[in-house]
Structure formats: C-alpha cells, structure tokens
Amino acid sequence: MKLTGAEIFIECLKREGVKTLFALPGGVVLKIFDTLHQQKDIEVILTRHEQGAGHMAEGYAKATGKAGVCLVTSGPGMTNVITALADAYMDSVPVVCFSGQVPTSLIGNDAFQEADNIGLSRPCTKYNFLVKDVNDLAATIKEAFYIATTGRPGPVLVDIPKDVSMAKADFTYPNSVSIRGYNPTVEGNKWQIKQAAEAIMKAKKPILYVGGGVVFSGASQELLELAEMTQIPVDMTLMGLGAFPGEHPLSMGMLGMHGTYQANMAMHYSDLVIAIGARFDDRVTGKVSEFCPHAKVIHVDIDPTSIRKNIHVDIPIVGDCRTVLRELNQILRATVNGEQKDLRKPWWDQIREWQQAHPLTYHQEKDGPVKPQQVVKRLYELTKDRDPIVATDVGQHQMWAAQYFKLAKPNRWLTSGGLGTMGFGFPAAMGAQAAFRDRLVLCIAGDGSIQMNMQEMATAVLSKLPVKIIILNNGFHGMVRQWQDLFYEGRYASSNLGTTPDFVKLAEAYGAVGLRVKKVGDLDAVLKEALATDKPVIVDVPTYPYENCYPMIPAGGCNHEMILEDPPELKMKQSGGAKVTPEDKDTVLTA
Amino acid sequence: MEHIISVTVENKFGVLSRVAGLFSGRGFNIESLSVAPTLDPSMSQMTIVTSGDERIIEQIVKQLNKLIDVIKVVDLNETEFVSRETAIIKVHTKDVDRAEALRIVDIFRANVIDSTPTTYTIEVSGDPKKIEAIINLLQPLGIKELVRTGRVAVAREPVRPAAVQAKKVARE
Ligand SMILES: Cc1cc2nc3c(=O)[nH]c(=O)nc-3n(C[C@H](O)[C@H](O)[C@H](O)COP(=O)(O)OP(=O)(O)OC[C@H]3O[C@@H](n4cnc5c(N)ncnc54)[C@H](O)[C@@H]3O)c2cc1C
Ligand SMILES: Cc1ncc(C[n+]2csc(CCOP(=O)(O)OP(=O)(O)O)c2C)c(N)n1
Ligand SMILES: [Mg+2]
Numbered sequence: 001m002k003l004t005g006a007e008i009f010i011e012c013l014k015r016e017g018v019k020t021l022f023a024l025p026g027g028v029v030l031k032i033f034d035t036l037h038q039q040k041d042i043e044v045i046l047t048r049h050e051q052g053a054g055h056m057a058e059g060y061a062k063a064t065g066k067a068g069v070c071l072v073t074s075g076p077g078m079t080n081v082i083t084a085l086a087d088a089y090m091d092s093v094p095v096v097c098f099s100g101q102v103p104t105s106l107i108g109n110d111a112f113q114e115a116d117n118i119g120l121s122r123p124c125t126k127y128n129f130l131v132k133d134v135n136d137l138a139a140t141i142k143e144a145f146y147i148a149t150t151g152r153p154g155p156v157l158v159d160i161p162k163d164v165s166m167a168k169a170d171f172t173y174p175n176s177v178s179i180r181g182y183n184p185t186v187e188g189n190k191w192q193i194k195q196a197a198e199a200i201m202k203a204k205k206p207i208l209y210v211g212g213g214v215v216f217s218g219a220s221q222e223l224l225e226l227a228e229m230t231q232i233p234v235d236m237t238l239m240g241l242g243a244f245p246g247e248h249p250l251s252m253g254m255l256g257m258h259g260t261y262q263a264n265m266a267m268h269y270s271d272l273v274i275a276i277g278a279r280f281d282d283r284v285t286g287k288v289s290e291f292c293p294h295a296k297v298i299h300v301d302i303d304p305t306s307i308r309k310n311i312h313v314d315i316p317i318v319g320d321c322r323t324v325l326r327e328l329n330q331i332l333r334a335t336v337n338g339e340q341k342d343l344r345k346p347w348w349d350q351i352r353e354w355q356q357a358h359p360l361t362y363h364q365e366k367d368g369p370v371k372p373q374q375v376v377k378r379l380y381e382l383t384k385d386r387d388p389i390v391a392t393d394v395g396q397h398q399m400w401a402a403q404y405f406k407l408a409k410p411n412r413w414l415t416s417g418g419l420g421t422m423g424f425g426f427p428a429a430m431g432a433q434a435a436f437r438d439r440l441v442l443c444i445a446g447d448g449s450i451q452m453n454m455q456e457m458a459t460a461v462l463s464k465l466p467v468k469i470i471i472l473n474n475g476f477h478g479m480v481r482q483w484q485d486l487f488y489e490g491r492y493a494s495s496n497l498g499t500t501p502d503f504v505k506l507a508e509a510y511g512a513v514g515l516r517v518k519k520v521g522d523l524d525a526v527l528k529e530a531l532a533t534d535k536p537v538i539v540d541v542p543t544y545p546y547e548n549c550y551p552m553i554p555a556g557g558c559n560h561e562m563i564l565e566d567p568p569e570l571k572m573k574q575s576g577g578a579k580v581t582p583e584d585k586d587t588v589l590t591a
Numbered sequence: 592m593e594h595i596i597s598v599t600v601e602n603k604f605g606v607l608s609r610v611a612g613l614f615s616g617r618g619f620n621i622e623s624l625s626v627a628p629t630l631d632p633s634m635s636q637m638t639i640v641t642s643g644d645e646r647i648i649e650q651i652v653k654q655l656n657k658l659i660d661v662i663k664v665v666d667l668n669e670t671e672f673v674s675r676e677t678a679i680i681k682v683h684t685k686d687v688d689r690a691e692a693l694r695i696v697d698i699f700r701a702n703v704i705d706s707t708p709t710t711y712t713i714e715v716s717g718d719p720k721k722i723e724a725i726i727n728l729l730q731p732l733g734i735k736e737l738v739r740t741g742r743v744a745v746a747r748e749p750v751r752p753a754a755v756q757a758k759k760v761a762r763e
C-alpha cells in the first residue's frame with residue numbers, strides 16, 4: 001500500500017520512538033498537521049513561536065538523551081527556529097527539525113513564504129537535507145536521526161516541500177544507515193590510552209576537567225570510578241554540571257570565568273590536565289598563552305576538531321568518553337595502589353587551603369533585600385530530595401544557579417552555554433517536562449531573559465506542563481550591568497530594564513499561578529507554595545539589583561587572577577554612592 | 592605556509608557550498624579551488640590550495656573530514672606530489688609582436704588555440720612558477736584576458752626498490 005509523504009513522516013517518527021513533537025503549523029505543512037491530527041501515538045505540542053519549539057526540542061533532548069523533534073513551516077517559521085538550531089549546534093544537542101518548503105516546482109522562484117532553508121541552516125546544523133522525492137523521504141529521516149544522535153550530537157534539518165508531503169510512495173524503513181563520509185570514532189587508540197594511564201600514575205597535581213561530552217556519552221559512572229580510584233579532583237564546565245555529583249568531596253564545582261576559586265587554581269597549578277568531553281572554550285581557558293603553564297594535557301573527545309583547536313594537547317584520544325574511560329579504568333585498576341593517595345597528599349592539602357581561603361560567599365542580611373544567591377541556595381535545599389531538572393536562562397542568575405545548585409546526576413541541567421541564548425530556559429524546561437510529566441522541573445530565570453519567550457506560558461498552560469519558574473528579578477540585564485560596573489565606569493547603557501511587567505499578574509493572565517517573595521523572610525514559604533502547585537507557576541523574586549557574580553575572570557584574563565569581590569570604589573558607590581540614584585533603586589526593587 | 596589539500600567528496604547538490612562555507616565561516620584562506628567528477632560519477636575531486644600555520648592546517652584537515660559529504664582528505668604537503676595549473680591567455684598582437692608571441696609560446700611549450708588578426712589565445716600548463724613566468728613575458732605585449740584553472744595535484748607513487756617491484760609483478 002502506498003502512503004503519502006505526511007504518513008511516511010509519521011511512520012518514521014514512530015519507528016524512531018518519538019512521542020512528542022513541538023510544532024507550529026503553516027501553509028506548506030498543513031498536510032502533515034492534518035495527518036498528525038488523525039493519530040494518537042505522537043503528541044503535538046503547539047507552541048506560540050518557533051524558537052520556543054526549537055528550545056523545547058533541546059530541553060527534551062538534554063533531559064532524555066534522545067533526539068528532540070520539532071516541526072515548523074517555511075519562510076518565517078524557518079527563520080524563527082534558527083536561533084534554537086544555532087543554540088543546539090553550539091551545545092551539541094541532538095535535535096531533528098523538520099521544515100516545510102514551497103512545492104519543488106516553485107523552489108527558487110521567490111514563491112510566497114519561500115526561504116532558502118538549506119542555505120539558512122547550513123552554518124548552524126550538523127547536516128541538512130532537502131527531500132525532493134517522496135521515495136527518498138523515509139531513508140532521509142532515518143539518516144537525519146542517525147546523524148543527530150551519533151558521534152558529536154547536533155541538530156539536523158530536514159526540509160520537506162509541500163508536494164513531497166502530499167505525494168505517495170511505498171513505505172519501507174531502512175534498518176541501518178551507512179554513510180561513507182561519516183564514521184565517528186568510538187574506541188580510543190589503545191596505545192594512547194596506555195600513555196594516559198601512565199601519565200596519570202606519574203602526576204603529582206592532576207585535575208579532571210570534564211564537560212558536556214561526559215553527559216552525552218553517559219559516562220558519569222565511569223568518571224566517578226576514575227576519580228575515586230585515583231583521588232583526582234574534578235572540575236566541571238558549565239555544560240558538564242551533573243556529570244559528577246556536585247556534593248562529592250572530590251568535586252571542585254564549576255571552573256572558568258565564574259568558576260570557583262579552587263577549581264580555577266587547581267587547573268592553573270596542575271601538572272596534568274585530563275580533559276574529558278570538554279572543548280577548552282575561551283570562558284574556561286582565559287588567556288590561552290598563560291593557560292595551565294605547568295601541565296601536560298590529555299584530551300578525550302569524540303570530535304577530532306575539538307582537539308588542539310585552542311590548546312596544545314600532549315596525549316590526544318579520539319573516542320567516546322564512556323568507552324575510553326572504561327578502558328582507562330581497567331588499566332588503572334590493575335596498577336593503582338595505596339601509594340597514589342600519599343603521593344598526592346601535598347596536592348590535596350593545597351586544594352583544601354584554596355577551598356578554605358575563598359569559598360563561594362555572599363551576605364544575606366536578615367531584613368535586607370533578597371540576595372539572588374540565597375534564592376538559589378534555598379531552592380536547592382528545598383528540592384534536592386526530589387531530584388529536579390533545572391533549566392536556566394542566560395545572565396547572572398545562570399551563573400548563580402551553576403554555583404549554588406549542586407546537581408547530583410547528569411541530564412538534570414538545561415542551560416545555554418555556547419550561544420548563551422536568553423529566552424532558552426523556559427521553553428527548554430517545558431521540553432523536559434513534556435518528556436517527564438511527573439518530575440519536578442524548575443526554571444531559574446532572569447527578568448530580562450524570561451521576556452524573550454514569555455509567550456510560551458500559553459503553551460505550558462494548554463499542554464499542562466507545570467514548570468516552576470523562579471525569576472531573579474533585579475530590574476536589570478544584570479550581567480551587562482556587572483560588566484558596565486567593572487569595565488565601563490558604571491555607565492548603565494541600556495542595561496536598566498526601566499520597567500518590567502507585573503509577573504504575578506502576567507502569570508495569572510495566562511491562567512497560570514503567580515506568586516511573589518516580598519521579603520527574605522517569606523522566601524521559603526513562597527517557594528514551598530510554588531512547589532506544591534500542580535500548575536505552571538511564576539515566582540517573582542525582586543532581588544538586590546547591584547549584586548555581582550564572583551569569582552570572575554575578566555575576558556582574556558588569567559585563570560589564577562580572579563576578581564573575588566566588588567572593587568572598593570564599587571562598594572562605596574553601592575553604599576549610598578554617587579552615581580546610583582535612590583529612584584533607580586526604588587523602581588528596581590518594586591518592579 | 593601554502594598547502595595543497597586533495598578532498599574527495601560526494602558528488603551531490605550543495606557540497607561545494609558546504610566546503611566553501613566552512614572556509615569562509617572559520618576564516619580559513621582559499622587561494623584556489625578546483626572541482627570535477629572522478630572516474631566514479633558518485634564522487635568529485637576537489638583540490639584546494641590554502642595557507643596557514645601548522646595548527647590552522649591541522650584544523651582545516653579535521654574540519655573538512657568532519658563534513659559528512661567529505662569522503663577523504665589528503666594534505667598533499669605530507670608526501671611528494673605533482674601539481675599542474677592551466678592558464679588561457681588572450682594577448683594583443685600588433686604585426687611586430689606576433690613573432691615574439693610565438694617565440695614565447697614555443698619556449699614554454701604552450702599552444703595557440705585561437706587566433707585573430709590582432710590577438711592570439713594561448714594555452715599553457717605547468718606549475719605556478721611557469722604560469723607566472725609566461726604571464727610576465729606576455730605582459731608587455733598587452734594581455735587582454737586571463738583565466739586560470741587553479742591547481743590540481745596528485746601524490747607521487749612511492750618509488751619502490753626495483754627488486755620488490757619485480758616480485759610484486761611476478762605474483763600478479
Ligand atoms: C553568561 C555565560 C557565562 C559562562 N561562564 C562559564 C564558566 O564560567 N565556565 C564554563 O565552564 N563555561 C561557561 N560558559 C559556557 C561556555 O561558553 C561553554 O559553553 C562551555 O564552557 C563549554 O562546555 P564544554 O567544554 O563542556 O563543551 P560542550 O559544548 O558541552 O562540548 C562537549 C565536548 O564534548 C565532546 N563530546 C560530545 N559527545 C562526546 C562523547 N560521546 N564522547 C566524547 N566527547 C564527546 C564534543 O565534541 C565537545 O568537544 C558560560 C556561558 C555563558 C552564557
Ligand atoms: C538573545 C540574547 N541577547 C543578548 C544577550 C546578551 N546578554 C547576556 S546576559 C544579558 C542580560 C540578561 O538579563 P537577565 O535575564 O535579567 O539576567 P540577569 O543577568 O539580570 O540575571 C544580556 C542582555 C544574550 N545573551 N542573548
Ligand atoms: Mg535581570
């Protein structure tokens with residue numbers, strides 16, 4: 001029996017185990033929507049903006065480890081989803097995006113709502129396909145899922161012209177895929193792994209530097225074994241949070257621009273950096289020429305281009321983290337003995353000293369304005385037993401979430417690292433909630449960022465996705481203001497939001513629940529109330545507007561030269577100083 | 592330093608833009624790029640002349656390999672190779688110049704592939720130095736038009752000792 005392109009599309013998704021599709025219709029994809037409407041296996045979540053659909057697919061993918069899937073129409077549908085594709089590309093998120101296209105006979109004619117979807121998405125997808133013949137559709141979709149989820153994951157676009165979705169063909173779904181130009185290396189080179197094991201045995205001041213790759217490959221168990229067996233401290237990147245338990249005594253927390261003091265010092269002074277599934281981003285290396293001056297570098301990564309892109313590597317190992325770590329652990333198990341610990345005692349003494357010298361700090365006055373760190377800390381303490389999934393937007397609140405929300409397990413952390421996309425958090429949280437209806441999903445948002453995809457509250461209410469949004473409302477593009485305070489003499493060019501909507505009323509307007517923390521004493525009670533609600537909730541928390549996020553390594557600075565607190569002139573200014581007018585503060589605090 | 596990179600790619604729609612986009616998007620240099628189908632019509636062969644320090648060339652090779660439509664990448668500078676480029680040069684020729692032009696064509700073993708009373712169209716192949724040299728000599732006559740193919744190159748077969756080669760032939 002012959003099926004239409006639209007039916008083939010649905011059959012393929014079913015074979016790939018897709019249960020949820022984030023989508024927004026339009027002319028050229030109506031046939032597909034019409035066919036979706038007549039089946040029950042795949043739930044369609046109707047978003048209010050295609051960017052939302054894209055981020056939801058990302059959140060779904062990050063939380064489940066499977067591909068997230070979205071469907072958009074041609075022209076503006078496609079251009080709207082580009083930000084999410086670019087985000088997924090930077091953070092290696094497996095997303096398969098289907099876009100509608102004008103009929104094949106009209107391609108290139110500037111037809112209504114035509115866009116060059118392949119050209120637009122080429123620089124921000126791992127691969128993209130234009131399906132010109134319905135007979136190729138099934139095989140193309142199979143390849144799309146295969147490419148998105150294997151090797152270094154990433155977004156793949158499949159562009160389906162209208163006539164292809166209407167035309168009929170026999171349906172057969174291929175069992176396997178073989179692409180001659182695409183064969184990711186999974187097994188690491190054995191000789192190199194042996195070299196790595198030897199270097200680890202010899203090192204006096206080793207450090208594990210782990211990133212998103214550990215999460216993608218599901219290598220947390222292997223990482224834990226490696227770290228415990230060798231007693232090596234673990235630094236996590238922003239994307240690696242959760243790959244190693246945040247409360248573990250070997251955890252140094254996050255490293256990099258806003259990483260902890262001990263994480264950055266241990267990295268800088270180490271004699272062996274063991275990088276696993278991390279890509280030496282400039283927010284981590286700081287000034288490249290002075291990065292880890294005393295260290296040999298081992299780098300395990302599935303993508304050869306990540307290796308030696310920014311930093312010289314002594315022992316490169318191309319392969320999957322999990323596979324490589326298993327092999328490495330096996331070698332080490334046979335050689336490690338009690339002496340390792342003794343050998344490294346001076347290193348640990350040093351690290352504990354750093355830890356004690358400059359732990360993460362903030363000061364919450366009893367009756368003073370709410371400090372953002374306090375909100376994250378209490379949220380963490382109140383929810384950690386429920387194993388929540390935590391999404392963030394982009395800005396200071398994101399960094400405080402990274403510092404104070406200590407994740408125990410992988411796939412619980414949804415954040416935009418590479419592209420730093422404001423507006424990512426809420427839809428990503430919804431995507432995760434759609435995958436896990438019974439889990440607690442939190443979104444730690446900024447008052448600026450949340451407004452970039454606020455419209456998705458309608459989706460959350462409609463599709464019953466009870467995400468708990470906690471807005472750290474400082475009245476500012478806080479991260480921008482912080483840079484202005486530190487590097488632009490406190491001139492707040494376009495960082496003061498001026499006016500923010502009443503988020504409580506806004507939530508209510510959408511049919512969700514809105515709550516506000518009026519003073520620090522109410523914090524726990526309001527958070528608890530939010531957590532007990534089974535609807536989407538916005539908790540608006542007006543926070544101290546001038547709080548800055550430390551430690552901080554200025555862009556291009558050196559990793560051991562962190563700013564640890566407000567410089568004196570800034571402190572003066574904040575304690576009733578010159579430039580910040582009282583009106584400023586008032587509007588901000590009551591926003 | 593200049594490198595010649597030989598890239599075997601899928602012969603399909605959009606591949607050239609993926610390769611070109613990679614170079615422009617990452618700020619890599621392309622001096623020349625030539626592309627044509629291979630004996631196997633499902634594949635095309637590209638020869639890319641680029642330049643950069645060791646680290647950049649390593650990235651270029653890796654990034655090319657990462658492209659899904661790329662089947663094989665060889666940095667020819669890692670072996671011995673032979674390369675050729677063809678130029679077609681249209682020169683003005685006044686009466687007195689015609690003999691001079693032919694002399695130059697002769698020296699460079701070039702060919703005249705078209706002629707009018709006032710022009711010669713000359714075809715020349717060789718390594719880039721040779722092409723530069725003939726252009727320099729023809730310039731005083733007045734070059735009307737010049738097109739160059741960009742370089743194509745192949746690795747040299749390793750020369751095996753005669754004895755070994757003989758054995759192999761015998762076995763075959
Ligand atoms: C406001 C802001 C501040 C930031 N501050 C910081 C900061 O202080 N510290 C910080 O760390 N980051 C920070 N970032 C994030 C930063 O920009 C990068 O996104 C991040 O450092 C990259 O993390 P990663 O190295 O783990 O790489 P990812 O982007 O997660 O990449 C993963 C790597 O693993 C590899 N990989 C994938 N799958 C596998 C597999 N199966 N096996 C092996 N390897 C695999 C990939 O090839 C890639 O090289 C900040 C971002 C923002 C927006
Ligand atoms: C789409 C987008 N536009 C601009 C930026 C630049 N930017 C980074 S952080 C930030 C401020 C974020 O403000 P808010 O969401 O309120 O978070 P806060 O820093 O105040 O916690 C801006 C504008 C960005 N990251 N993304
Ligand atoms: Mg803000």
